[in-house]
Amino acid sequence: MDAKKKNNRAWFLVLPVVFVVAFTAIIPLMAVANYSLQDIQGADNRLFVGLDFFKRVATDPNIQDAFARNVTLSMQILFIQIPLGIFLARLMPKSGWKASAALVVVAIPLIIPWNVVGTTWRIFTRSDIGLGGVLINQFTDYNLSESTFDAWATILVMDTWHWTPLVTLLVYAGLRSIPQAYYQAAAIDGASAMAVFRFVELPKLRRVLMIALLLRFMDSFMMYTEPFVVTGGGPGSSTQTLSILLTTIAIGQFDIGVAGAFSLMYFLFIQIFSFLFFTVLTLDERPGATKVTPKLKSKAKEENKEKPVNSKLKKVLK
Amino acid sequence: MFDLFDWIPWTAPIAYVFIGVAVMITGLTIWGHYRPPVRRKGFLGIVTDRSERVYIAIVSFALVMVISFAIVDSDTMIWAISALAMAVVILIWG
Numbered sequence: 157m158d159a160k161k162k163n164n165r166a167w168f169l170v171l172p173v174v175f176v177v178a179f180t181a182i183i184p185l186m187a188v189a190n191y192s193l194q195d196i197q198g199a200d201n202r203l204f205v206g207l208d209f210f211k212r213v214a215t216d217p218n219i220q221d222a223f224a225r226n227v228t229l230s231m232q233i234l235f236i237q238i239p240l241g242i243f244l245a246r247l248m249p250k251s252g253w254k255a256s257a258a259l260v261v262v263a264i265p266l267i268i269p270w271n272v273v274g275t276t277w278r279i280f281t282r283s284d285i286g287l288g289g290v291l292i293n294q295f296t297d298y299n300l301s302e303s304t305f306d307a308w309a310t311i312l313v314m315d316t317w318h319w320t321p322l323v324t325l326l327v328y329a330g331l332r333s334i335p336q337a338y339y340q341a342a343a344i345d346g347a348s349a350m351a352v353f354r355f356v357e358l359p360k361l362r363r364v365l366m367i368a369l370l371l372r373f374m375d376s377f378m379m380y381t382e383p384f385v386v387t388g389g390g391p392g393s394s395t396q397t398l399s400i401l402l403t404t405i406a407i408g409q410f411d412i413g414v415a416g417a418f419s420l421m422y423f424l425f426i427q428i429f430s431f432l433f434f435t436v437l438t439l440d441e442r443p444g445a446t447k448v449t450p451k452l453k454s455k456a457k458e459e460n461k462e463k464p465v466n467s468k469l470k471k472v473l474k
Numbered sequence: 475m476f477d478l479f480d481w482i483p484w485t486a487p488i489a490y491v492f493i494g495v496a497v498m499i500t501g502l503t504i505w506g507h508y509r510p511p512v513r514r515k516g517f518l519g520i521v522t523d524r525s526e527r528v529y530i531a532i533v534s535f536a537l538v539m540v541i542s543f544a545i546v547d548s549d550t551m552i553w554a555i556s557a558l559a560m561a562v563v564i565l566i567w568g
Binding site: 194207215444 | 482483484485487488491492503507513514515520521530533536537539540543544546550
């Protein structure tokens with residue numbers, strides 16, 4: 157019985173991490189939560205306002221609009237980048253120098269700092285001196301500082317250019333880890349390329365895709381730098397993401413109480429979306445219900461069974 | 475000397491909430507050590523153990539509260555009690 161008992165002392169090894177996380181995440185989170193409950197006017201002048209800031213944030217039409225916009229943007233990004241990433245990963249060479257070269261080329265956008273990506277695209281899309289802007293203007297009117305659609309499409313294309321490689325690399329790594337035996341078995345069965353993808357590759361890629369989906373969702377839901385540099389949230393507020401709006405409130409207006417409440421609600425929604433994605437994608441892999449009847453009952457039965465045997469043995473021995 | 479608490483004007487409710495969460499996590503860890511959690515499927519439709527239900531209950535509670543904030547002139551107390559009841563239902567039958 158005791159041999160089965162788990163030794164949990166290894167948990168003490170986690171203590172240093174707990175300590176670090178306390179300073180990098182928990183205390184800052186506490187500070188944010190703390191600010192969200194009070195209106196601080198000065199060093200010694202503060203007013204406890206309870207949940208007022210939360211109510212103000214939840215009923216603010218600007219924040220509601222930004223939330224809807226951000227959800228739409230994130231869904232569009234996932235809808236484009238995940239299939240595109242899988243498609244590109246399947247096209248990439250499997251071995252040799254071509255594979256190495258393809259990996260380097262694909263990874264280039266990932267190593268560029270975010271504000272540099274923004275600046276590059278800002279210049280690239282200018283209708284007077286930008287290659288992309290001038291080119292598109294030959295066919296149709298394009299001006300991202302005037303047209304909402306142009307600004308939105310530019311953000312979408314830029315993000316796709318910047319982050320699809322992440323999905324591609326993850327999927328590529330996932331594809332490489334599938335044993336050749338699966339492909340050989342599929343070939344013997346005469347499976348079509350589509351069937352191989354559907355029944356061999358896709359199930360094997362599930363975990364990798366889940367990571368890609370979570371990373372892309374969280375990143376896109378927190379997107380700040382690129383749209384800030386390219387459109388500044390405009391025209392109007394048509395590309396203003398939640399992060400941009402939050403920064404405006406926190407730093408521009410120095411409304412720390414409202415920003416604190418906003419941050420906590422933002423945090424909550426990222427938690428909810430990520431949990432839903434994670435749960436849905438790991439539904440098949442989740443460990444099943446504990447099947448045996450409650451352990452205590454079985455233990456009790458075993459103990460009851462042992463006793464008569466023991467007493468019989470003792471009698472025999474006597 | 476650097477004062478550990480004076481760098482920010484702390485409020486009591488935040489202390490209660492965070493101490494509550496810390497106690498809950500510690501309690502669940504100790505409980506899990508002596509009574510390993512039983513995984514089961516409730517009305518949520520997914521197999522969960524007790525700590526997962528605690529997480530779902532807390533997040534659901536917070537979500538209901540946020541929804542209540544978005545409704546103009548809603549009574550926070552009534553919503554909080556309803557959300558708490560929902561959290562308890564998730565904990566027991568979820």
